Every structure is written in C-alpha cells, then in structure tokens.
Amino acid sequence: MIQEKKPEVSLDSSDERVRVLDGTVKDLRVLVSDLQSEITDLKKQNRQLSRKISEMKNERQKGINTEPDIIKRDQIISSLKHRLRQEERNNKKLQRRIKRFKEADDEEMPPGTMTIKVLSDLSRESFRLLTERVGIHPGDVLYVKSLVSWGRGIVHEIVKSGARAVIVNEKAADSITKELKEAFLHENLPFVISKDMQIRVKGEIGTCDEEKFMDALEDWAEEHEKFVKGKGEEMLDSLMKEYLAERERKVR
Numbered sequence: 001m002i003q004e005k006k007p008e009v010s011l012d013s014s015d016e017r018v019r020v021l022d023g024t025v026k027d028l029r030v031l032v033s034d035l036q037s038e039i040t041d042l043k044k045q046n047r048q049l050s051r052k053i054s055e056m057k058n059e060r061q062k063g064i065n066t067e068p069d070i071i072k073r074d075q076i077i078s079s080l081k082h083r084l085r086q087e088e089r090n091n092k093k094l095q096r097r098i099k100r101f102k103e104a105d106d107e108e109m110p111p112g113t114m115t116i117k118v119l120s121d122l123s124r125e126s127f128r129l130l131t132e133r134v135g136i137h138p139g140d141v142l143y144v145k146s147l148v149s150w151g152r153g154i155v156h157e158i159v160k161s162g163a164r165a166v167i168v169n170e171k172a173a174d175s176i177t178k179e180l181k182e183a184f185l186h187e188n189l190p191f192v193i194s195k196d197m198q199i200r201v202k203g204e205i206g207t208c209d210e211e212k213f214m215d216a217l218e219d220w221a222e223e224h225e226k227f228v229k230g231k232g233e234e235m236l237d238s239l240m241k242e243y244l245a246e247r248e249r250k251v252r
Contacts, residue, residue, distance in 0.1 A: 113207040116143040116167065116199070122150035127157055134204045138162025141213070143199060143206055147175040155183045165190035165217065167197065167208065185227045192216035 109115070117140050120126045126149075130136060140163050147168065158166065166189065168176065173193050184191035193216070197208040 109207055112210055113198075113200075114141065114210040114213065116141045116206045116208050118142075118201050118204050118206050119144045121146045121148050122154050124151070124154055124157070127154060130204055131161075136161045136163060139164050141165050141167060141208070143167045143169070143194070143201070143208070145169050145172070145201075147172045147180070150180060152179075152183050155187050155189060159187045159189050163189070165192065165213075165220075167192055167194050167199070167213070167216075169199070170195045182227075185224055188224060190217055190220040192220055 117130060117134055117136065119130055119142055122144055127136075130142075136142070136158075138161070140161075142158065142163050142165070144166060166184070168191065170193050173195075181191065192213070194208070197212045197216070200207045
C-alpha cells in the first residue's frame with residue numbers, strides 16, 4: 001500500500017512581518033500612552049508654575065509701587081536735615097555777628113569818627129572770613145592791615161559787595177604796586193592811605209576820623225579823574241597812530 005505524503009506547510013515571510021509590526025504597534029501604543037501621561041503631568045506642573053510666577057510678579061509690583069514713596073520720604077528727610085544743619089550754622093554766625101556789633105556799640109564812638117570793618121589783607125580768604133563774621137554791606141568802609149596777599153579778582157569782589165572804599169594801613173603803603181593801584185582805578189573804587197585818620201581797631205570792627213577820610217576821598221576823586229583823562233588820551237593817541245599807519249599804506 002502506497003502512503004500519501006502530507007503537503008508541507010510553509011510560512012509566508014509577509015505573515016512574519018505582520019506579526020512583527022503588530023508587536024511594534026503595541027509597543028508604540030504603550031509608549032504614546034506613557035508620553036501622553038507625562039505631557040498631562042507637565043501641563044499640570046506648568047499651570048502651577050504659571051500661578052507662582054504670577055503671584056511673584058504681583059508681590060514684586062507691590063514692592064515697586066511702595067519703594068518710590070520710601071525713597072521720596074528718605075530724600076525729603078535728608079534734605080530737611082541738611083537745611084537744618086545749614087540754618088544752625090547760619091544762626092551761630094548771626095549770633096557771633098550780633099555779639100561783635102554789641103561789643104562795638106558798647107564802646108562810645110568819639111565824635112567825628114566813623115565805623116570801619118577790618119581785613120587782615122586783600123586775599124579772598126580774608127574777605128570771606130570778614131563776610132561770614134560781621135558781614136560786608138553796601139556803603140561799608142574796609143580797612144586793610146597788610147598787602148602781603150592780593151589779587152585782581154578781589155578788587156572786583158569788593159566792588160560787588162557795594163563797599164564804599166578801602167583804606168590801607170599807612171605802614172603798608174610801600175607795598176602798593178602800580179598794578180594794584182590801577183586795579184582800583186579801573187573799578188573806580190576809592191583806595192586811600194590811613195595817614196592821619198586815627199585808626200582804632202578791635203577785632204573785625206574799628207573807627208577812623210571821618211573828616212580825614214572825606215579829605216582822602218576828595219584826593220582820590222582827583223586822581224581818578226586824571227587816570228580817566230590819561231586813558232582817554234592814550235586811546236586817542238592809539239587811534240591817531242592807526243589812522244596815520246593806514247594812510248601811509250594807502251599812499252604806497
């Protein structure tokens with residue numbers, strides 16, 4: 001008896017690929033599910049962080065809104081303290097001035113004398129100190145003890161103060177230079193020597209003989225008139241020389 005051979009069953013390679021793909025799809029679905037879960041968690045965390053950031057911004061804004069007010073108050077307080085210190089210093093200076101004036105008033109001024117205010121020299125520092133201690137006002141007459149220090153600018157400062165004149169200690173007369181004298185002449189600020197004026201000094205205040213002072217002012221006025229006339233003649237002479245020089249150039 002002849003036995004029939006069973007037909008051999010062979011698996012198609014395409015079926016194998018399908019099974020592999022099915023497995024891959026299942027794995028991908030699991031991965032996608034896990035990723036979706038992670039994304040959900042991340043979104044939740046993101047919302048929480050957004051709320052925290054928003055709260056922090058609000059708190060910061062409150063601080064920013066408050067800070068300028070604090071700074072402004074601090075600036076006002078600092079400014080008031082500075083002004084208070086200045087006023088205290090000014091008050092002390094005024095008290096010292098009043099004391100000096102009272103001391104000067106307590107002494108009887110001899111008849112025919114006038115008050116003078118005393119500078120140690122013609123430096124800016126001496127002028128500043130006298131201004132602080134007793135003040136320099138329009139019409140004041142200043143008395144200068146020494147000429148060891150002076151500058152052209154100080155003459156202008158004295159003029160700006162409104163001082164009436166400057167008296168120089170006769171012992172310092174030899175120190176008067178041509179430049180110093182001309183500085184006063186240019187400003188038309190009387191600059192006279194204390195000879196025969198009977199100067200009396202106590203601190204920053206003193207007295208001098210009024211009549212002798214007025215005589216010295218008259219002499220100064222004459223000297224200033226000559227100075228102005230001389231300057232005018234110099235100007236005319238200079239203009240004439242320029243005119244003649246220009247004329248000679250044209251002739252050539």
